[in-house]
Structure formats: C-alpha cells, structure tokens
Amino acid sequence: MLDVNIIRSEPDMIRAMLLSRNKDTAILDRFLEADSEWRSLTNENNELRKIRNEVSAKIAKMQKGADKEEKIDEMREIGDKIKSNDARMSELEDVRNECMLNIPNIPHGSVPLGKDSSENVVVYEYGEKRKFDFKPKEHWEIGEDLDIIDFERGTKVAGSGFYCLKGDGARLERALINYFLDVHRKQGYTEVFPPVVVNRAAVTGTGQYPNLKDDMYYMEKDDLYLNPTAEVPLTNMLQDEILTKEDLPILFTAYLPSFRREVGKHADTRGIIRVHEFNKVEMVRFVLPETSYDVLEELRGNAEELIRGLGLPYRVLLLCTGDMSFSCSKCYDLEIFAPAKGAWLEASSCSNFTDFQARRTRIKYRPEPHLKSEFVHTLNGSGLALPRTMVAILENYQNEDGTVTIPEVLRPYMGGQETIGN
C-alpha cells in the first residue's frame, strides 16, 4: 500500500508507474474521485460535529424547558445529517480501500523499464554449463529410474501436480532443507517454524490478497489459506508492532511447505518444476528504510551462497517494471541452469518491498524514543525453492551409469553418502 499523500500529490507519476507495470490506470481515477468526495464530506462532518459538541455541552447545563427541547430537536437533525454523510463516506471508503489495496508498489529508479520477461536484464552469471559425453536424462527420467520421485503415487494421494519423494530422494530433500537453514543461521537469521495456514489479514498484509487470491488454496469453513510462501507468516509475525531502532534489523528464516493452485498454467506440467505443493526455505528481513537497497544486495548474496555451495551454474536477473510482482520495488531472480532440459530455472526471487508491506501490516519503528514512529522496510528472498534445486542437482550431477553424485556440501547431512543409485 502506498502513502495516500503521494497518490494525491503526484497522480501523474502514479499513472506513469501503472503503465510501466502494464496496469490499467482506471483504478487511479476511481481512487481520486472517491477520495475527493470523501475529503469534502469529512470536512463537512467535522464542522457539524463541532457544532454538535458545543451545543450538547450547553444542553447538559440547561434547565428543562422549551429552549432545551428546541436545541435537542436541532441537534437531532444535525445527528441525522452526520449519519447520512457517514453512510456515504463508508461507501467511498470501500472504494478507496479497494483501490489502495490494488495499486502496486513504485519501482526503484534502477529498475529497467520493460514490457515483459524478455526485457529483464542479466546482471551476473556464474559457473560453467556442463557438457556431457553421453545423452543426459531429464530430471523426471532420473527420478523414476532411481525410484526417488514417484509421480503416480503422489497423484493417487492428492491429484495431479503432487508427487512423492522416496528413499534417497526424500533424504536429499531433507538434506537440502537442513543445509539451507544452517547456512542462513550462520548468515545471521533466526530460524522460525511458523503455521502453514494463514488468515486473510496475513495474505492481505504481504500483498497476495486480493490480487493473487485465486492462486491460493482457501479453506472456506475456517476462512484460512494454505501458505503460498513463508514470506506471508514470517512478515506478518510482526503485524501491528512498534519496534525500537535497536530491534532492527530483524532476520527470520523458515522452512515451510508452500501451496499454489497454478490455475491456467500449462507450461512445465511434466516433472516437478511447476507443482501445487513444494518445499521452500525463505528469508525475511525487517530493516531501517535508509538501508533497504543495500540489504537487497546482501539478501541476494545470501541466496547465491547456497547455489555456489552446491556447485551449480546460475545467473541473476534484474526484473524489468513489466515483469515485477505487485508488492516489490526492485527484484532479482536467481536462475539455476538445468543442462538436460537446457533451461534456466527460477529458484529464488529476492525483493525489496520498501514500506509497501509494512504499511499494510502496520509494522513500525521509533527512530528515537521521543520521535514519532515510521514504517520499517521489509525484504524477502527464497533460499531456495526445493524442487527446482532438486531438478538442477539431478541433471547436473548425473553420471553415465545412471547414478547421481551427491554434492559434497550435502554429504554430511546424508551420513557421508556420495552417490544415489548404486
């Protein structure tokens, strides 16, 4: 959510921003219209209340009689007028709020203008793409041949888009989770195990609601959502809190299953690249506003450290205005190379949300004890999404005999085991 004062004072800038994100500008006009009527009614009611307060105080001191009855009648009329204004104002507030919740964050000046993902900018590339002297298998083939990914059984249990990991596949998943969390702990994060279900306020706070509401699993009976990303519970843990300057920065990390309905998505239906439920380790930081863009670079570094540790080739994309998600002002995607598929897989997204989520969740801090509180800045990054990391490991570390070498850094988590499949 943006500061209303920015929308009021710089509507042209907001209009240009909406266009750069491929959004309809009608929402801005609806807001401005509702807001100006709302403000004039607010002023009118302020005046009416002033009169009522003054006269009511007099009524309290008056003797019974015709004078008093007359004043009471007058005030009854004023009360009715206030009430009818209030009713109109609450309609206008609904419009205003709806608009406010649907206007995206303002991109940072360093974000490239662009229409869609084709205009994202590769800012960094690391590692060699592996060349094979045999025909490499794609990940689902490896997974089935080694009996470590079971698609059919997953489908039996939950439907298409769900899968089971088995044996060394399940152990590899667990090893990755532990490795990620251990690295993040050394990077200074506090490990958290939050709820896997989240409420309406939480998904609204981080910006998934309302504009991504159809991509979340919703439990109508309890009015709860299945966690779409641990960013939601981790950020909302501090909802409505006023922190001190000394409390900041706060760094949380969590392993948590994440759920996406993926309605209308048809690419990558084979394998585990796009599924309805996946594990993910997430990092969230609450920081002083003036530090947030430096922290974004650090956060990106935190995620990169994991991929390097695994010895996988990857690249970093700076997303353009047209491809950035709703809440962020600047975002890097980290993509790992999957050589058999011949594709870059998005395994992490690191974003600065500035005060956009803090405003929605009312997370503030007091710069000095006697000064008024201000919104913190929030950031998050995946570190990392498990299935795509798994795909990259299986494809990059496969051997001609069909086995898969376990990356060295994971071996301590697998009892020293070096390969899968022999």
Next chain:
RNA sequence: GCCGAGAUGGCCCAGCCCGGUAAGGCGCGAGCCUGGAAAGCUCGUGGCGAUUUCGCCUCGGGAGUUCGAAUCUCCCUCUCGGCGCCA
C-alpha cells in the same frame, strides 16, 4: 464445544454499576536546579486536517439507543482461566 474473566495512547493501569472535556504511573524528551550527575520540580509525549494559542477523531471491531456513548443494548474477533474432546 460449554462456562467465566478480560481488551483503554510506546508500556502499565483508573474510569464503566450511575451517559456529559480519558485520570494517574512508567518510559522518553525539553527546561529549571547542580561544579557535574542523581533526586526533585515544571512542561511535553496517539492519529488526521488547518497552520497564531484551532478543530475533528481515537477506549478490540461492527451495529443500535441518545441532543450526547469508553460508559447502556445487540452481534463479532482475539486473549487468559476452568471444564469437555483429543495426537
């Protein structure tokens, strides 16, 4: 699920029965005092708008009664305690 008690400014807490300007404490800040500090004393310390010393709003959320609601009525949410059920 049932019964009971609660929710008041950054924190703690009074006011509610009996409707009429939200009291006090802590913390924090400014000033006085002091060689310096502590203590003490004075003032300030929620939000929005207007910008001279002004006004409006704010007592978990919503609706109602009333000239007027923190206070009365109804509905809801959350917290704590007890009982029940339970891995």
